[in-house]
Amino acid sequence: MIADIGGHRFEWGSRTYVMGIVNVTPDSFSGDGLGDDRGGAVAQGMQMVREGADFLDVGGESTRPGHVPITTSEEISRTESVVRDLARDSGVPVSVDTYKLVVAEAGVAAGATILNDIWGLTRSPAIANLAALHHCALVVMHNQDGTEYAGDLMDEVKRFLRESARLAVAAGVPRERVIIDPGIGFGKTADQNWVVMRRLDELKELGLPILIGTSRKSFIGKLLDLPVGQRVEGTAATVTAAVLRGADIVRVHDVEAMTRVARVADQMR
Numbered sequence: 001m002i003a004d005i006g007g008h009r010f011e012w013g014s015r016t017y018v019m020g021i022v023n024v025t026p027d028s029f030s031g032d033g034l035g036d037d038r039g040g041a042v043a044q045g046m047q048m049v050r051e052g053a054d055f056l057d058v059g060g061e062s063t064r065p066g067h068v069p070i071t072t073s074e075e076i077s078r079t080e081s082v083v084r085d086l087a088r089d090s091g092v093p094v095s096v097d098t099y100k101l102v103v104a105e106a107g108v109a110a111g112a113t114i115l116n117d118i119w120g121l122t123r124s125p126a127i128a129n130l131a132a133l134h135h136c137a138l139v140v141m142h143n144q145d146g147t148e149y150a151g152d153l154m155d156e157v158k159r160f161l162r163e164s165a166r167l168a169v170a171a172g173v174p175r176e177r178v179i180i181d182p183g184i185g186f187g188k189t190a191d192q193n194w195v196v197m198r199r200l201d202e203l204k205e206l207g208l209p210i211l212i213g214t215s216r217k218s219f220i221g222k223l224l225d226l227p228v229g230q231r232v233e234g235t236a237a238t239v240t241a242a243v244l245r246g247a248d249i250v251r252v253h254d255v256e257a258m259t260r261v262a263r264v265a266d267q268m269r
Helices: 038-050 072-089 101-110 126-133 153-171 190-198 200-206 218-224 232-244 255-268
Strands: 002-005 008-011 017-023 055-059 094-097 114-117 137-141 178-181 249-252
Touching (some): 017 255, 072 094, 072 101, 101 114, 101 126, 114 126, 126 137, 153 178, 153 200, 218 232, 232 249, 232 255, 249 255
Parallel strands (some): 017 055, 017 249, 055 094, 114 137, 137 178
Antiparallel strands (some): 002 008
């Protein structure tokens, strides 16, 4: 399956692509939020491309547990110029990480060619129409309030993602540009995250490219009893496992290291 995203050709299944995380927030869980330092965010993104990033994902609102919600105008203020500069200068497709339609619209106007919706179109279904209209790729992530599941965890994740993908395709987004994300760390306990990791290959039955984001997350920290800044080896292990189980994109903070990890895992696969 081949997708054209922002004028770049991606052949899903040929190798693992790397998405670098650019957090324009003051309260990112990972400790890398750049707050109002727009120039620093652009410089970070450019460095990630030099280190091997195939995509850049710009986020203006923290999604960590206990985060303080911000207004759409503040989120746009944080992300718009960063997206514009990176879309113009980085040479890779730029994603805007938001579930709010007006923020997504501003991101697309600034040059974003990927929309990354952590609520899988359940909060703003019209994001799918926006993606279709502007020929953007669309990431739909599994998410829910709370960690209780009526049935089998992976069956529920697949049901959710299948419906999100259906909505995206119905809105006119080509299947090759609909990317599914099981939502590690969202609506799941640490143990449930490990279940998703072990059973990640089950998502292949949906026939869509898979993105996974495990970078520096708390389920790794809890297992190793380590703070955010010391989770690079744990992240590397989860990236390797994800690649071997069929991930097409890994979303990471430590681009240089994880690009190397992904290349080795690709060779094993």
